[in-house]
Amino acid sequence: MINNTEKMSDKNKQIHDLIEHNDVLENYFRNTIIPQLFIDGELRLQKFTPPAMKQFSLSSSDIGKPINEIKDNFRFPSIADNIQQVINSNEILEKEVQTADRRWYQMNIIPYVKIRDNKTDGVIITFVEITGRIKDLKEQERLIADHEILLDTISHDIKNPLTNLVMAIDLLKRVSPND
Secondary structure, three states: OOOOOHHHHHHHHHHHHHHHHHHHHHHHHOOOOOEEEEOOOOOOOEEEOHHHHHHHHOHHHHHOOEEEHHHOOOOOOOOHHHHHHHHHHOOOOOEEEOOOOOEEEEEEEEEEEEHHHHHHHHEEEEEEEEEHHHHHHHHHHHHHHHHHHHHHHHHHHHHHHHHHHHHHHHHHHHHOOOO
């Protein structure tokens, strides 16, 4: 038979373990460089990383607020609809979104599934800055367009003299050798 001292010791160990696990998660959220939001199944903000504070102007008083009430600087008004879509479908959603200051992010909305009942009960949203990649792609598109224009110009400039040369050769073929 287990006595009260053993029960209390077991409870203290469980509490100690929970505190340690919580510290690990807090440390992870504090030290990650990627903006992340944890939104629960009721579309309320539960947690966020420090980089997310900058993008969403978040403070600790925003914990528990519905996502629609959080003022963000993303040009992305349908975020709540996309979160609900991920919760309903249990599928990851990826989108490129732009901030008001013209920076681009790869936004991933990932279902948060509770292991014990295998039910989606929220999402984790990550934002990876891709502004440099977008600028590079636009520069590549511009270079390709410039090259196409150059090739069209060269083709046009060569086409007329070649056409004249072919016509001259045809005329020369028709002329008799005595002429």
